Amino acid sequence: IAGITQAPTSQILAAGRRMTLRCTQDMRHNAMYWYRQDLGLGLRLIHYSNTAGTTGKGEVPDGYSVSRANTDDFPLTLASAVPSQTSVYFCASSDLPGADTQYFGPGTRLTVL
Amino acid sequence: AQSVTQLDSQVPVFEEAPVELRCNYSSSVSVYLFWYVQYPNQGLQLLLKYLSGSTLVKGINGFEAEFNKSQTSFHLRKPSVHISDTAEYFCAVYVQGGKLIFGQGTELSVKP
Numbered sequence: 001i002a003g004i005t006q007a008p009t010s011q012i013l014a015a016g017r018r019m020t021l022r023c024t025q026d027m028r029h030n031a032m033y034w035y036r037q038d039l040g041l042g043l044r045l046i047h048y049s050n051t052a053g054t055t056g057k058g059e060v061p062d063g064y065s066v067s068r069a070n071t072d073d074f075p076l077t078l079a080s081a082v083p084s085q086t087s088v089y090f091c092a093s094s095d096l097p098g099a100d101t102q103y104f105g106p107g108t109r110l111t112v113l
Numbered sequence: 114a115q116s117v118t119q120l121d122s123q124v125p126v127f128e129e130a131p132v133e134l135r136c137n138y139s140s141s142v143s144v145y146l147f148w149y150v151q152y153p154n155q156g157l158q159l160l161l162k163y164l165s166g167s168t169l170v171k172g173i174n175g176f177e178a179e180f181n182k183s184q185t186s187f188h189l190r191k192p193s194v195h196i197s198d199t200a201e202y203f204c205a206v207y208v209q210g211g212k213l214i215f216g217q218g219t220e221l222s223v224k225p
Contacts (some may be wrong), residue, residue, distance in 0.1 A: 004156075040217060042216050043157070043215040044215070045213070045214075056210070059214075090157070092157075098207070099145035101159045102159070104156030107155075107156055
């Protein structure tokens with residue numbers, strides 16, 4: 001069982017470029033999440049989806065968009081990357097939205113120059 | 114608004130010594146609390162969680178945490194740490210709508 005896979009593992013991107021981070025889970029979980037991790041700030045929620053077809057905004061949604069066309073996939077798109085979006089991005093999923101255990105992917109390290 | 118504060122950014126400790134990682138939360142409603150661990154270059158994994166019932170919660174790898182409502186705390190403890198416990202530890206509180214709010218993290222460094 002793979003759990004959650006994320007791609008790419010790392011990426012260096014020029015400012016202004018469009019980038020999509022991919023996230024796929026094979027656990028048939030209903031809820032999925034995108035976080036960014038920055039030193040000293042912990043993890044901050046960008047967007048979430050409680051079930052396929054629905055999405056919601058987290059703490060830091062500006063500059064990011066998501067879609068949830070099916071249960072397994074939850075891509076995160078940066079329409080026009082800026083240096084402040086340099087971060088490590090984690091995708092997570094849980095069987096149910098709410099106080100349920102979240103399972104995390106290995107992360108994508110993104111550098112925007 | 115609900116929030117989480119981890120009181121120590123770094124905790125160095127010698128192997129086989131006890132350790133406590135401190136976490137305080139603010140919430141005006143019932144709380145659900147979590148501790149996650151992140152080993153170097155990996156994603157997070159759940160250590161333990163408090164949803165209801167006994168205020169002493171036991172997790173994996175010999176860790177435990179105590180929910181203290183009067184002090185709004187959820188400190189993580191282990192009586193004897195190993196080198197392999199070196200990692201970053203995150204406290205989190207559940208927020209209405211299916212979201213977790215994470216603390217800033219505590220880096221535990223276990224020295225031989």
